[in-house]
Amino acid sequence: MRLTKALPSILGATLLATLSACGGDAAADPMALIQKGDYAAAIAAIEPQLKTVEKGTDAHKDLVIGYTEALSAENPGKAKDFFLKTMTEQKDFIDPADVKYVVNRMAKQGHLSEAIDVMDRGKKTWPEDETIVVVLGELQKAVESSGDKGALDKLKGLGYL
Incomplete structure (x- = not known):
C-alpha cells in the first residue's frame, strides 16, 4: 500500500x-x-x-x-504505545508505509520523541526497507531543524546520527 x-x-x-x-x-x-x-x-x-x-x-x-x-x-505517549502494541500483536498487519505515515504525522505534530520510537521499531522490523530508510532520513532532517536537543540526543543515542 x-x-x-x-x-x-x-x-x-x-x-x-x-x-x-x-x-x-x-x-x-x-x-x-x-x-x-x-x-x-x-x-x-x-x-x-x-x-x-x-x-x-x-x-x-x-x-x-x-x-x-x-x-x-x-496524548502522544499513549498513541505511540498503542501503535507499537498493534505492531507487536499483529506482526503482518502494519507495514512500512503505515510506519512512515504515523512517524510523519507525529513529527508534524511536534512529537519527535514518540516519532523516533515508532521509526526505531520500524527500522528494527524492516532494516533494509526503502520506505523505512526514507522516513528515517525525513525524521533526521526534522529533528535537526527543530532544535529539540532531547530528540537529537535520542537519535544519536540510537545510532541514527
Missing part, C-alpha cells in the same frame, strides 16, 4: 462506511474530525469501532491509523 495525499479521503470513506455498518453515527466521520483538528471527537468516534471491527481487515487498519493520528495530538 502506498500512502499518498489521497489517504485522508480514503481513510475517511472507509471509516465512514465502518461507522455506518456498525451502527455508529455517520455524521461523526473520524477522518473529517481529524482534518478539522477535533481530535477528542475523533478518538471518541473511533474507540468503540476498534472494539467491534474485525482485526486484520482494511477497515481495522484504517481505524488503527486514524486512532493513532488523533490520539497523538491528545
Whole structure:
C-alpha cells in the first residue's frame, strides 16, 4: 500500500462506511474530525469501532491509523504505545508505509520523541526497507531543524546520527 495525499479521503470513506455498518453515527466521520483538528471527537468516534471491527481487515487498519493520528495530538505517549502494541500483536498487519505515515504525522505534530520510537521499531522490523530508510532520513532532517536537543540526543543515542 502506498500512502499518498489521497489517504485522508480514503481513510475517511472507509471509516465512514465502518461507522455506518456498525451502527455508529455517520455524521461523526473520524477522518473529517481529524482534518478539522477535533481530535477528542475523533478518538471518541473511533474507540468503540476498534472494539467491534474485525482485526486484520482494511477497515481495522484504517481505524488503527486514524486512532493513532488523533490520539497523538491528545496524548502522544499513549498513541505511540498503542501503535507499537498493534505492531507487536499483529506482526503482518502494519507495514512500512503505515510506519512512515504515523512517524510523519507525529513529527508534524511536534512529537519527535514518540516519532523516533515508532521509526526505531520500524527500522528494527524492516532494516533494509526503502520506505523505512526514507522516513528515517525525513525524521533526521526534522529533528535537526527543530532544535529539540532531547530528540537529537535520542537519535544519536540510537545510532541514527
